[in-house]
Amino acid sequence: MIIKSTNIYTPLRKIDGYIKIENGQIVEVAAGLPADYEENELIDYGDQTILPGFIDLHTHGFATGSFTHQQTADSVTEMSKSLAKVGVTSFLPSTGADAISTIQNMLAEADQAMKDWTPNTGAEILGIHLEGPFINKEYKGMQKEEHCIDPSVEVFEEMIEPISIDKIKLMTLAPELPGALELIQHLNRHRIQVSIGHSAANFDEIKEMKDYGIGGVTHMFSGMKGFHHRELGVAGAALYFNDLYSEFSKQTGLTVLPEAIDITFRIKGLDRITLCTDTVGLAHIKEPTYHYIRQITFIPDGDYVILKHDDGTEERLNKKSFDDLLDVEVGYLESVQNLMQNNDLDFADIAKIASENTAKYIDIYDRKGSIEVNKDADIIVLDKDKKLVQTYIQGTPQL
Amino acid sequence: MIIKSTNIYTPLRKIDGYIKIENGQIVEVAAGLPADYEENELIDYGDQTILPGFIDLHTHGFATGSFTHQQTADSVTEMSKSLAKVGVTSFLPSTGADAISTIQNMLAEADQAMKDWTPNTGAEILGIHLEGPFINKEYKGMQKEEHCIDPSVEVFEEMIEPISIDKIKLMTLAPELPGALELIQHLNRHRIQVSIGHSAANFDEIKEMKDYGIGGVTHMFSGMKGFHHRELGVAGAALYFNDLYSEFSKQTGLTVLPEAIDITFRIKGLDRITLCTDTVGLAHIKEPTYHYIRQITFIPDGDYVILKHDDGTEERLNKKSFDDLLDVEVGYLESVQNLMQNNDLDFADIAKIASENTAKYIDIYDRKGSIEVNKDADIIVLDKDKKLVQTYIQGTPQL
Numbered sequence: 001m002i003i004k005s006t007n008i009y010t011p012l013r014k015i016d017g018y019i020k021i022e023n024g025q026i027v028e029v030a031a032g033l034p035a036d037y038e039e040n041e042l043i044d045y046g047d048q049t050i051l052p053g054f055i056d057l058h059t060h061g062f063a064t065g066s067f068t069h070q071q072t073a074d075s076v077t078e079m080s081k082s083l084a085k086v087g088v089t090s091f092l093p094s095t096g097a098d099a100i101s102t103i104q105n106m107l108a109e110a111d112q113a114m115k116d117w118t119p120n121t122g123a124e125i126l127g128i129h130l131e132g133p134f135i136n137k138e139y140k141g142m143q144k145e146e147h148c149i150d151p152s153v154e155v156f157e158e159m160i161e162p163i164s165i166d167k168i169k170l171m172t173l174a175p176e177l178p179g180a181l182e183l184i185q186h187l188n189r190h191r192i193q194v195s196i197g198h199s200a201a202n203f204d205e206i207k208e209m210k211d212y213g214i215g216g217v218t219h220m221f222s223g224m225k226g227f228h229h230r231e232l233g234v235a236g237a238a239l240y241f242n243d244l245y246s247e248f249s250k251q252t253g254l255t256v257l258p259e260a261i262d263i264t265f266r267i268k269g270l271d272r273i274t275l276c277t278d279t280v281g282l283a284h285i286k287e288p289t290y291h292y293i294r295q296i297t298f299i300p301d302g303d304y305v306i307l308k309h310d311d312g313t314e315e316r317l318n319k320k321s322f323d324d325l326l327d328v329e330v331g332y333l334e335s336v337q338n339l340m341q342n343n344d345l346d347f348a349d350i351a352k353i354a355s356e357n358t359a360k361y362i363d364i365y366d367r368k369g370s371i372e373v374n375k376d377a378d379i380i381v382l383d384k385d386k387k388l389v390q391t392y393i394q395g396t397p398q399l
Numbered sequence: 400m401i402i403k404s405t406n407i408y409t410p411l412r413k414i415d416g417y418i419k420i421e422n423g424q425i426v427e428v429a430a431g432l433p434a435d436y437e438e439n440e441l442i443d444y445g446d447q448t449i450l451p452g453f454i455d456l457h458t459h460g461f462a463t464g465s466f467t468h469q470q471t472a473d474s475v476t477e478m479s480k481s482l483a484k485v486g487v488t489s490f491l492p493s494t495g496a497d498a499i500s501t502i503q504n505m506l507a508e509a510d511q512a513m514k515d516w517t518p519n520t521g522a523e524i525l526g527i528h529l530e531g532p533f534i535n536k537e538y539k540g541m542q543k544e545e546h547c548i549d550p551s552v553e554v555f556e557e558m559i560e561p562i563s564i565d566k567i568k569l570m571t572l573a574p575e576l577p578g579a580l581e582l583i584q585h586l587n588r589h590r591i592q593v594s595i596g597h598s599a600a601n602f603d604e605i606k607e608m609k610d611y612g613i614g615g616v617t618h619m620f621s622g623m624k625g626f627h628h629r630e631l632g633v634a635g636a637a638l639y640f641n642d643l644y645s646e647f648s649k650q651t652g653l654t655v656l657p658e659a660i661d662i663t664f665r666i667k668g669l670d671r672i673t674l675c676t677d678t679v680g681l682a683h684i685k686e687p688t689y690h691y692i693r694q695i696t697f698i699p700d701g702d703y704v705i706l707k708h709d710d711g712t713e714e715r716l717n718k719k720s721f722d723d724l725l726d727v728e729v730g731y732l733e734s735v736q737n738l739m740q741n742n743d744l745d746f747a748d749i750a751k752i753a754s755e756n757t758a759k760y761i762d763i764y765d766r767k768g769s770i771e772v773n774k775d776a777d778i779i780v781l782d783k784d785k786k787l788v789q790t791y792i793q794g795t796p797q798l
Contacts, residue, residue, distance in 0.1 A: 203656075203658065220628075226626070228625060229619075229620035229625070229634075229654075229655045229656060229659040230654075230655070230659075231656075232656060232658055232659060232662075236659065236662070239662050240658050240661065255628075256628045256629070257629060257630075259602065259631055259635065259639050260629075260631060260635065262639065263631075263635070263638050263639055263666060266666050267662060267665050267666045
C-alpha cells in the first residue's frame with residue numbers, strides 16, 4: 001500500500017510525497033512518487049494532512065469502554081475501538097487508586113485484552129499506566145482517598161502479580177511519600193517510566209529525587225502542589241527543570257487555562273510536552289454521579305445512561321454507541337483541535353507532543369511516534385477542517 | 400575627562416576603549432584611544448568593568464537616610480549620598496500607603512531635596528514613585544492597612560498638590576479597585592508610568608486594562624495575586640504578557656527564590672525586567688519594630704539603633720555612619736552580585752535590567768541608562784570581585 005499526500009508530516013519536515021507500507025510497517029517515506037508502483041496500490045489523499053497516529057499514555061476509558069468503571073478485558077477492547085475513531089493508534093489503559101485486589105483483577109483483564117488485540121480491533125494496547133495507588137490524599141482530585149497508600153516495592157510487586165512487569169509502562173506516584181525513592185529505583189531498573197502526580201512534593205524533594213528515574217509530571221498543574229515564589233512545588237519544578245516532561249490532558253480550557261499552557265510551552269519549549277486525554281468513559285459509571293466540572297449528573301440505566309444537566313435538560317445515550325457517546329468527554333482529536341486553536345500550534349507541533357514525545361516518554365520511539373522507515377504504520381489522515389478521514393493502525397484502516 | 404578601560408559596556412557591545420566626558424555629559428565613546436588628548440585628563444581603569452550607573456526606581460530609604468521613617472528633605476539627600484556608594488546614580492524616592500497629609504508633606508520635602516541636589520551631593524533624584532495609597536488591603540504586605548484607599552483622580556490631585564505633577568514618575572496601584580481605570584488614564588495623560596502592586600487583580604482585569612497605561616508590576620510575585628492554572632492572577636499576567644515589565648527587588652533569595660526569578664527570565668527574556676531595591680532605611684524606624692523576615696528587632700536609641708537578633712546577639716549602629724549601616728539591608732550592588740551568582744547573569748545583562756530598562760520604564764532613556772554619546776555621564780567602575788571602585792554622577796566622582 002502507498003499513501004500519497006502533499007502534506008505528510010515527518011519528524012524533520014513536511015513533505016509532498018508518499019509512504020509505502022508493507023506488513024504493517026513503513027518501508028519507504030520520500031518526496032515525489034515511488035520509482036515503480038501499481039496504480040491500484042496507491043491511495044491519494046490530495047492535500048489532506050498525514051500525521052503519525054496519536055498516542056494516549058493516560059486514559060481510563062473512552063466512549064464505548066471504561067476500564068475504570070467496567071474493569072473488563074472487553075472494556076479495554078472497546079476503548080481500542082473508540083480511540084481509533086478519534087485518531088489514537090496506541091494507548092495505555094490506566095488504573096487509579098483502588099484496592100490492590102481490584103487493581104490485580106484489572107491488570108489480568110487488560111492482559112487478556114492485549115493478548116486478544118489485533119490491528120483489526122483498534123488502537124494498540126501498549127501496556128499499562130498505573131496512576132496510583134501510591135499518591136497523596138492531599139491532592140487526590142477525583143481519586144479514592146481510602147485507597148491512596150504509601151509506596152512499597154512489596155505492595156507493587158503483589159499488585160502486578162497477574163501480569164508481566166514489562167507490560168507496566170508508566171507509573172504516576174507522589175515522590176514525597178515514605179518509600180517512594182526505593183520504589184522509583186525499582187521501577188527505573190525495570191525501565192518503567194515514573195511521573196509525579198497527585199503529589200504535594202516540594203521543589204527540593206523533586207530536585208533531589210528526579211535523577212533516580214522521574215521522567216515528568218502527570219496532568220500538569222492539576223493534582224499537584226502549585227507554583228509559589230518561595231516554594232515552587234511540583235508545578236514550579238516542572239517549569240524549572242528542562243529534563244522533566246509535562247503532560248497536558250483534555251484541553252477544554254476548563255481544567256487548565258490556555259494561557260497557563262502557553263506559559264509552560266514558552267518556558268519549556270515543546271520538546272518536553274506530552275498530550276493525553278485522561279478520559280474515563282463517563283457513560284459507564286455504576287452509580288448516579290454528579291460531575292462538578294461538567295455540571296451534569298450521570299445516571300446509569302441498563303444499556304443506557306441518562307445525563308441530567310444542571311440547566312434542566314436531559315439526554316439518554318446508548319452506552320454501546322460511539323456516536324451517542326462521542327461528545328460525553330473531550331476526546332484526543334478534539335483536544336488537539338482545541339490546543340491548535342487556543343495555543344497557536346501547527347501540525348508539526350502536534351506530531352511532536354501527541355506522537356513523538358509520548359513515544360519517547362515510554363521508550364517506544366524505535367517503533368512508534370513518527371512517520372519514518374521501519375516504524376509501525378500508525379498513521380492518521382485529517383481534512384482541512386481537522387476532521388478525521390482515516391486511521392491506519394499497523395497499516396490497517398479503521399474507518 | 401577621559402575614562403579608559405578594556406571592559407566598557409555600551410548597549411550594543413563591550414568595548415576596549417574610552418569615554419570622553421565634558422560638562423557632565425558623555426561626548427565620545429569609542430574603541431582605542433581619542434585622536435588627541437592630554438595625559439593628565441585620562442583615567443585608566445585597566446581591565447576593570449565600566450557600567451552605566453544603576454537606577455533605583457523603588458527605594459524608600461537606604462543606610463543613612465529613610466524617606467519612610469524620617470520624611471524630610473535631608474533624609475532624601477542622605478539617601479542620595481548612601482545610594483551613590485552602592486553604584487546607584489539616580490533614583491526615585493518612594494512613598495507608601497499613608498495619610499494624604501503625610502504624603503503631601505513628604506512630597507514637599509522631596510521637592511526641596513530635588514532643588515538642593517547637585518552632582519556633588521550624590522545620586523540624582525529623578526522624581527517620585529508613589530507606591531499607593533491606592534492599593535489593595537488584601538495584599539498590603541508591610542503597608543499600613545488603614546491607609547489603603549480606593550483610587551480617585553481628585554484625591555490624587557490633592558495629594559500631589561505640593562509638587563509639580565511632572566515630578567511624579569511612577570505610581571504603584573491596584574487596578575481592580577473602583578476608580579482605578581479613570582486614574583490610570585489620568586496618569587497616562589501626564590506620562591506617569593503605572594505599575595500593578597499590592598493587588599488582587601485577576602488575569603482578565605489586567606488584560607482589559609493594561610493598554611490604558613499599565614507598564615508592569617511592582618516587586619514581582621510579592622504583594623500580588625499569585626499564579627494559578629485556572630486564574631493566572633497578577634503574577635501570571637506578568638509572565639504571560641510580554642509587554643508588561645516585571646520589577647524584582649533585593650535579590651537575597653529570601654523573598655523570591657532564584658528559581659522563580661529564573662523562570663521569569665526564561666519566559667520573558669530580560670527586555671522586560673527591571674531591578675530595584677525596595678529598601679526602607681530600616682535603621683531609622685521611630686518605634687521598636689520586629690522584622691519578621693530578617694528576624695531582628697530594631698530599637699531606636701537617639702543617634703543609634705540597636706539590632707536585637709532572634710539568636711540573642713545584639714548590635715549598636717550609628718545612624719549617620721554609612722559603614723555601620725551598609726549591611727542592615729541588601730543594597731543595589733549586593734543585589735546585583737547575588738543575581739549574577741544565583742541566576743547566571745553577566746554584566747551586559749545587569750546593564751540592561753539595572754540601567755537601560757529602568758530608564759526606559761520611566762521614559763528617561765534619552766538622557767540616562769546607557770553609556771552613549773549625549774547621555775549623562777552616570778558611570779560606575781567595578782573591580783574583578785565586583786566591588787565598587789568609583790561612581791561618577793554627571794561626571795563627578797563620588798568616592
